[in-house]
Amino acid sequence: MTIDERARELTPPTTPALRLRGISKRYGPVVASDGVDLDVHHGEIHGLLGENGAGKSTLMKILLGLVKRDSGTILRGEEPADITSPQEAVALGIGMVHQHFSLIDALTVWENVILGDTGKIDRTAACRQVEEVSRRYGLPIDPLARVDRLSAGERQRVELIKCLRRDPSVLILDEPTSVLTQAESAELFTVLRQVVRTEDRAVILISHKLAEITAATDRVTVLRKGRVVFHSETSATTPQELARQMVGRDVSLRAEGAALGLLPVDGGRPADTGTAPDTALDTAPDIETGTAPDTETGTASPAPGVVPALRLRDLTVTVDGVTALSDLSLDIAPGEILGLYGVEGNGQSVLGDLLSGLVLPTSGTVEVGGRPVELDRPGALHRAGLGIIPEDRHSSGVVLDMSIAENLVMKSLGDVSGRGFISRRKMYGIARRLAAEFNIVAPSMDTPVRSLSGGNQQRVVLARELSAGPSVLVAAQPTHGLDVGAIEDMYQRLQDAASGGVAVLLISTELEEVMALASRIAVICSGRITGVLPTGEATAERLGMLVGGVAA
Amino acid sequence: MNEREDLGSGDVLRRLLSNLNPGPSGWRTGAATILALLVALTLSSLLIAVTGGSPVASVEALFQGSMSDLTAWSSTLLYAAPLLLVAVGACVSARSGLFNIGQEGQVLIGALAAAWVGLRLAITGPLLIVVMLLAAGLAAGGWAGLSSLMYRLRGVNVVVSTLLMTFVAQQIVAYAVNTPWLLQESRIGNAIVSPQSNPLPSSALLGSIGEYPGLQINAGLIIALIAAVLIAVAISRTTWGFKITMLGRNPLAAKHAGVRVTALGGAALAVSGAFAGLAGAVLLASPVGVNRLQPGLSMNIGWDGLLVALVARNRPLAAMPVALLFGVLRSGGGFLAATGVPSFLVDVVKALLVLAFVAPPVVVALARRRRSGDRTAGARREAAPVAEEAIA
Numbered sequence: 034m035t036i037d038e039r040a041r042e043l044t045p046p047t048t049p050a051l052r053l054r055g056i057s058k059r060y061g062p063v064v065a066s067d068g069v070d071l072d073v074h075h076g077e078i079h080g081l082l083g084e085n086g087a088g089k090s091t092l093m094k095i096l097l098g099l100v101k102r103d104s105g106t107i108l109r110g111e112e113p114a115d116i117t118s119p120q121e122a123v124a125l126g127i128g129m130v131h132q133h134f135s136l137i138d139a140l141t142v143w144e145n146v147i148l149g150d151t152g153k154i155d156r157t158a159a160c161r162q163v164e165e166v167s168r169r170y171g172l173p174i175d176p177l178a179r180v181d182r183l184s185a186g187e188r189q190r191v192e193l194i195k196c197l198r199r200d201p202s203v204l205i206l207d208e209p210t211s212v213l214t215q216a217e218s219a220e221l222f223t224v225l226r227q228v229v230r231t232e233d234r235a236v237i238l239i240s241h242k243l244a245e246i247t248a249a250t251d252r253v254t255v256l257r258k259g260r261v262v263f264h265s266e267t268s269a270t271t272p273q274e275l276a277r278q279m280v281g282r283d284v285s286l287r288a289e290g291a292a293l294g295l296l297p298v299d300g301g302r303p304a305d306t307g308t309a310p311d312t313a314l315d316t317a318p319d320i321e322t323g324t325a326p327d328t329e330t331g332t333a334s335p336a337p338g339v340v341p342a343l344r345l346r347d348l349t350v351t352v353d354g355v356t357a358l359s360d361l362s363l364d365i366a367p368g369e370i371l372g373l374y375g376v377e378g379n380g381q382s383v384l385g386d387l388l389s390g391l392v393l394p395t396s397g398t399v400e401v402g403g404r405p406v407e408l409d410r411p412g413a414l415h416r417a418g419l420g421i422i423p424e425d426r427h428s429s430g431v432v433l434d435m436s437i438a439e440n441l442v443m444k445s446l447g448d449v450s451g452r453g454f455i456s457r458r459k460m461y462g463i464a465r466r467l468a469a470e471f472n473i474v475a476p477s478m479d480t481p482v483r484s485l486s487g488g489n490q491q492r493v494v495l496a497r498e499l500s501a502g503p504s505v506l507v508a509a510q511p512t513h514g515l516d517v518g519a520i521e522d523m524y525q526r527l528q529d530a531a532s533g534g535v536a537v538l539l540i541s542t543e544l545e546e547v548m549a550l551a552s553r554i555a556v557i558c559s560g561r562i563t564g565v566l567p568t569g570e571a572t573a574e575r576l577g578m579l580v581g582g583v584a585a
Numbered sequence: 586m587n588e589r590e591d592l593g594s595g596d597v598l599r600r601l602l603s604n605l606n607p608g609p610s611g612w613r614t615g616a617a618t619i620l621a622l623l624v625a626l627t628l629s630s631l632l633i634a635v636t637g638g639s640p641v642a643s644v645e646a647l648f649q650g651s652m653s654d655l656t657a658w659s660s661t662l663l664y665a666a667p668l669l670l671v672a673v674g675a676c677v678s679a680r681s682g683l684f685n686i687g688q689e690g691q692v693l694i695g696a697l698a699a700a701w702v703g704l705r706l707a708i709t710g711p712l713l714i715v716v717m718l719l720a721a722g723l724a725a726g727g728w729a730g731l732s733s734l735m736y737r738l739r740g741v742n743v744v745v746s747t748l749l750m751t752f753v754a755q756q757i758v759a760y761a762v763n764t765p766w767l768l769q770e771s772r773i774g775n776a777i778v779s780p781q782s783n784p785l786p787s788s789a790l791l792g793s794i795g796e797y798p799g800l801q802i803n804a805g806l807i808i809a810l811i812a813a814v815l816i817a818v819a820i821s822r823t824t825w826g827f828k829i830t831m832l833g834r835n836p837l838a839a840k841h842a843g844v845r846v847t848a849l850g851g852a853a854l855a856v857s858g859a860f861a862g863l864a865g866a867v868l869l870a871s872p873v874g875v876n877r878l879q880p881g882l883s884m885n886i887g888w889d890g891l892l893v894a895l896v897a898r899n900r901p902l903a904a905m906p907v908a909l910l911f912g913v914l915r916s917g918g919g920f921l922a923a924t925g926v927p928s929f930l931v932d933v934v935k936a937l938l939v940l941a942f943v944a945p946p947v948v949v950a951l952a953r954r955r956r957s958g959d960r961t962a963g964a965r966r967e968a969a970p971v972a973e974e975a976i977a
Contacts, residue, residue: 389841412843421841429837435830443831444842446824453823 048110050235051096051127051203052077056105056165058259065091067259068105073203078229078236080250080267082243082279084516085487088259091208093205097122097129098342118232128201130192132208138181140173144299146195166194170224186217193224204228205237210245211542212377213578221250227261240280243272255279304483340403342536343419343505348397350383350560357383358560361397369396369503370527372551373540374566376580380560382539385424386539390414402504415444420498422491424509424540430494433483437475438464440482441497463500471496472522488519495526506530509540524550544576556580613953616947625937632933638926639780647931648945650920651913655799664886665912666805667692667864671890672862672904673813677898680820681853682833687732687747688861689887690754691725695862696869697758698724700768700782700878705788705869716809718866723806725856725862728754733851738928743854751887760878768878782878791870805867810905817901829853860885889915892935894943911935 049072058066073079082336083089087422094100096107098116107114109125116122122129136145143159148378163176172190189209196204204226210218216356228234229251239248246253247267255263257276263270263278341364350358358380364533365371375381386392388399391406401417409415423430441464442449449459464478471492475485482490491511498506508527512520526548532535541547547554548568555565556579564579619945630640634712651661671688678685699721702708708716732746753950757969759780761767791804818828833851840846868874868882897903 039732121863390843391840411840415843423841429835429841432831432835432838433835439827443827443838447825450824453825455824455827456820 052108054106057103064259073235075235076233077251080253081239082246083256087256126202128196128231130196131207134188136180141179142191143176148349166198185212203235207239214376247272287583339366345398349395350397367536370531370537370551372547372554374547374554375557377542379557382424388507389421389423418504419502419549421507423492431482436479438478440493443468467496485513505536507538596930614946614949621941623943625941629934633853644923646921646924647917651917659801660916661912662806665908666809666892667867667886668890668911669809669908670862670864672893673816673901674857674893675894676899676901678853678857680833681829683854684744685857687751687892690751690866691858691861692883692887693727693754694728695721695760695865696882698828699866705784721862721866722859726859729858730855733854783874805871813901844926891972929966
């Protein structure tokens with residue numbers, strides 16, 4: 034126990050910075066928030082933990098005046114506060130950094146920071162202010178830089194500066210680390226510590242990652258189905274307890290653990306039985322680098338003699354003059370899960386688009402089952418036997434305004450039609466079979482996909498792709514935005530597919546996910562593979578180095 | 586989007602228009618539409634009263650000109666047929682996510698082709714009218730296809746090119762009827778020749794179907810009704826319709842699913858042009874006009890047909906009654922002038938009616954988006970590009 038923790042324990046309880054009492058909100062039949070009580074104190078980081086859909090976001094939106102609560106009171110200090118607009122929230126000293134950056138790419142840092150201010154624009158003053166905030170909190174940033182040139186971590190800093198400049202006494206961060214490397218996350222938490230300790234602000238940290246909550250918060254509240262189910266000092270609880278509270282039952286499976294952001298701990302893999310981790314630099318010679326194909330031997334490659342189900346060769350993609358992928362090569366054997374791990378925005382989405390047939394490579398080839406695919410022919414990848422769960426299912430995975438049945442058959446219209454006419458009977462037959470097989474829960478097969486939950490939408494995509502009997506399955510961020518149950522289901526399906534002989538390429542930014550599922554891990558940084566290593570040899574440290582591009 | 590996924594109709598426009606495509610509308614949209622109609626009618630009455638007319642007398646005149654007797658009905662139906670044809674075509678392109686607004690020009694090109702066939706080709710018997718209709722469809726389809734080509738080769742926005750091609754089409758028709766070796770009427774003696782073609786031979790005209798005392802059901806109407814049913818079936822039951830719908834709703838997903846996006850989009854545009862061309866042939870060959878090619882032959886049927894499709898929310902079957910309503914406004918509008926109300930007021934009334942039908946679904950959708958504080962990721966993604974464009 035550190036000195037200031039002890040000191041805080043000894044100080045008499047002060048008036049909380051913020052008190053929520055009985056906050057309720059329904060959307061039609063859905064109760065998003067059910068009599069929530071929450072106390073947030075000055076000088077502490079309060080973790081708000083819960084699955085997707087547990088009501089975390091609704092609660093914060095109520096706090097920010099973005100959503101009107103049905104009942105309940107908010108007390109700011111001793112005063113009841115009736116927050117009905119974001120402006121009022123700002124006036125009360127409540128600031129939030131949203132999960133998705135709300136920055137305008139084409140503008141510079143200082144322009145983004147003062148966006149929303151009224152009155153005359155004073156560039157010098159704005160820049161000075163940005164620099165001042167940046168210095169005070171150790172958030173280095175060039176106020177004149179254009180936002181689209183910044184990395185995700187730097188953008189996060191801009192968001193923080195934007196928020197801190199208004200001098201909020203309550204700072205809310207919604208899933209702040211989803212786009213950050215481990216190092217960047219650590220930096221962020223250092224800043225938050227400082228904000229809390231030396232300036233006595235209150236911080237609410239929203240997350241579904243247990244490791245983060247246990248490491249960074251002082252107090253934790255768990256929400257489940259809109260209700261507070263657990264509340265504790267963070268030091269007085271364990272990740273296992275929190276996981277149990279969050280999901281509502283015991284969590285022991287490694288898949289669930291990974292879904293909750295815990296590294297596998299059950300010793301089932303050599304990774305965990307290994308001795309003390311070497312530093313990444315010591316083991317660097319073992320790490321195969323994408324730029325030196327001649328070293329491609331040993332455990333980092335699939336067994337020799339087996340024709341890889343998917344072979345990417347020297348793929349280079351240039352988008353608007355920017356190289357998004359450079360000389361990317363990967364082999365994936367039948368029945369193997371290869372995890373492609375990296376921080377968001379390092380070329381993964383372009384690779385996903387390429388494997389969806391939406392982007393053509395500037396050079397390089399894609400081979401499925403040993404045969405090169407003519408990428409410029411529509412649907413060629415699908416015909417070659419490559420199924421894909423795209424990263425952004427709304428943009429290319431499903432047609433939101435078409436029905437479940439239509440979405441399930443859209444890639445195999447030939448199977449449900451004769452002489453150009455679609456047989457509704459066949460279409461619904463296939464749809465019902467797939468819905469049952471993949472647990473797609475919906476009132477009817479005519480339901481538009483738009484009205485399904487994220488998990489069910491993802492199952493529609495998965496069902497469609499797997500029903501085509503692919504030899505390769507690409508899953509790009511397949512668990513983004515899903516709740517634990519759906520994540521578990523997805524993991525099971527991916528593992529089943531692999532054990533059925535399908536080569537699975539799992540593109541993910543979640544280390545835990547990759548570690549739990551993949552047998553080999555390739556790390557991508559700035560559009561190139563910086564290393565491929567068997568999961569058994571992968572440690573968070575080594576991967577961390579590769580993610581930062583060290584071995585490149 | 587480095588690829589031209591929006592098919593050249595502009596992303597914002599496509600998103601807004603997609604609210605018009607059939608979908609779960611709900612009672613809100615229905616209620617809003619009724620409210621909007623009431624507002625439109627009230628405003629129209631006010632407008633008529635302010636300009637010195639009597640709203641009641643105006644409605645009476647509208648009714649008299651369009652529905653009071655079988656002659657009036659005949660005239661209404663004659664207008665409804667080409668309106669419906671244009672609308673059916675507009676449904677196809679709008680469903681595919683392309684916004685063809687050049688029907689007025691495509692109507693003219695269709696009429697031009699039909700007139701040339703009817704006057705210059707020595708085809709006898711009923712085959713002549715068939716060839717005329719085919720020529721009109723092909724010519725106007727090709728004309729609309731040019732816009733698709735421009736988009737493909739140079740990335741010209743389809744909305745802009747189809748619109749501008751209308752003015753080119755008008756010039757071409759004007760040139761044709763002013764040029765003796767093309768289609769200008771032959772000089773008889775010393776008479777002054779007008780910028781128009783010779784009248785079509787009687788074998789090139791669309792006659793009435795069936796014998797009813799006083800009522801004329803022109804073959805053009807039958808063609809339009811068949812077209813509407815065919816397209817309705819094609820959209821809802823065929824793989825072609827499925828792909829068109831997919832393309833319109835989500836071009837990226839369509840491409841991902843192996844649809845030849847540009848080819849299919851181009852085909853949809855050509856089909857919509859072909860129907861407008863058919864409408865041109867019907868206008869030329871049915872007793873709605875003088876059966877000569879004249880620069881003013883299209884009579885804004887192209888624009889109005891587009892509005893019919895808008896009001897029918899791109900449903901070919903719903904376009905049937907709407908085309909009838911617009912036919913009523915047309916045939917009644919001429920009569921209205923007799924009551925002292927300026928006949929252009931009919932256009933204003935028409936515009937108000939269109940707004941009353943078109944605005945509610947969009948407004949309801951926007952309101953829903955604003956009201957739901959708990960925006961889904963999808964809604965956020967949809968809203969984001971709009972915001973970006975608004976800022977740019």
